[in-house]
Amino acid sequence: MTKRILGVFAVVLLLAAGAGCTSDDPAPQAGPDRISLGVIPIVDVAPAYLGKAKGFFSKRGIELTMVPEQGGAPIVQGVLSGKYAFGFSNATSLIAATAGGAPLKAVANGVASTGRPGRDFSAVVVRDGSSIRTAKDLAGRKIAVNTLKNLGDTTIRQSVRKDGGDPGHIDFEAMPFSAMPAALQAGKVDAAWVVEPQLSEALTQGSQVVASNYVDTAPDLTVALYFAGTALLGKDPDLVARFTAAIDESLAYAAAHPDEVRDIIGTYTPITDVVRTAMILPNWPHDINRGSLQRLATLGTEDGIFTGTPQLDQLLP
Incomplete structure (x- = not known):
């Protein structure tokens, strides 16, 4: 009798427990998608x-971590290897990768030239007193770029x-942008291709602009893109849609809030107040x-950078 009573009691407890988990209760919420983005500082x-x-990003369920790299090429490799879910890379690196058969796809615009000669965020500079006066004088000289056989090579050659x-x-000599002004x-190089904030850093040290390489290449040049592997898209x-929406909102916000842009840059790369203002x-x-x-x-x-035929239809959304 005692065993029978205990058995009934156990059944009642199970039923009571089940009643507390009805179909009306919300399902347990999954945490945010934790993803990494390869960037250049x-x-x-x-x-x-x-x-x-x-x-x-967080309002779209994304916990984003930015990981700095020296240039677009290692970021491309990082996405292909699965190190990064998404990457930011110059367009030449992406064109080269897809020309070689890499399964990559752009998901959002990255950044574009201002289109203003002498007032762009990218330039080739020389130190004060250099004999290099114009772009054609760069021929035969040693020029610092962040990576070889890439965007810097092509755009500088076009300026020349x-x-x-x-x-x-x-x-061309490869080095991080941050090392170029010094x-x-x-005198380790004759000229340097620098982008902001290193461009303003170099100018505050007396350097002179001899070429606006982005402007010389194409009006309103699309310089870089955010991208992912095609495997992730499938x-x-x-x-991918949530990340793209977050990036698009970020681009629009940055364009409308230049003072906040200047402030945020100092959180991921060292800059002085003078450089922050001058950028x-x-x-x-x-x-x-x-x-x-x-x-x-x-x-x-023409410059022999690509091993295959560029596939823009494959790369672009």
Whole structure:
């Protein structure tokens, strides 16, 4: 009898427990998608940092971590290897990768030139007193770029070509953007391709602009893109859509709030107050300038940067 009573009691407890988990109760909420984004610590990616600070990613269920790299090429490799879910890379790196068969797809615009000669966020500079006066004088000189056989090579050669110089005889040396102003002042290189904030840093040290390489390449050049592997687009299109929406909101916010852009840059790369104030900010449009990317593809092919035929239809959304 005692065993029978205990058995009935156990059944009652089970029923009571079950009654507390009805279909009306909300399902347990999954945590945010924790993803990493490969970036370069320059002005270009300020919108991503600003968007994270403003909650544009978290409100879409994304916990974003930015990981700095020296250039676009290692970020491409990081996305392909699964190290990063998304990446930020210059267009030449992405064109080169897809020309070689890499399964990548742009998901949002990254950054664009201002289109203003002498007032762009990218330039080739020389130290004060240099014999290099114009872009054609760069022929035969040693020039610092962040990575070899990439965007810097192509756009600098175009500046030299446009100014009547020989673009085939330039000695490029790879180094981080952050190291370029000091290397230039020390005479380790004859010129340096710098972008903000290192451009303003170099100018405050007396350096002079001799070429606006982005402007010389194409009007309103689309310089870089946010991208992902095509495998992620097929596996989790919802995550890709949420990330893209967050980036688009970040780009629009950055374009409308330049003072906040200047402040956020100091949180991920060292800059002085003088540089922060002096920086030339890029454009952050929503739309990708396909014509300018075709120009990069044509020039890159002429310069022998690509191992295959550029596939813009594959790369662009």
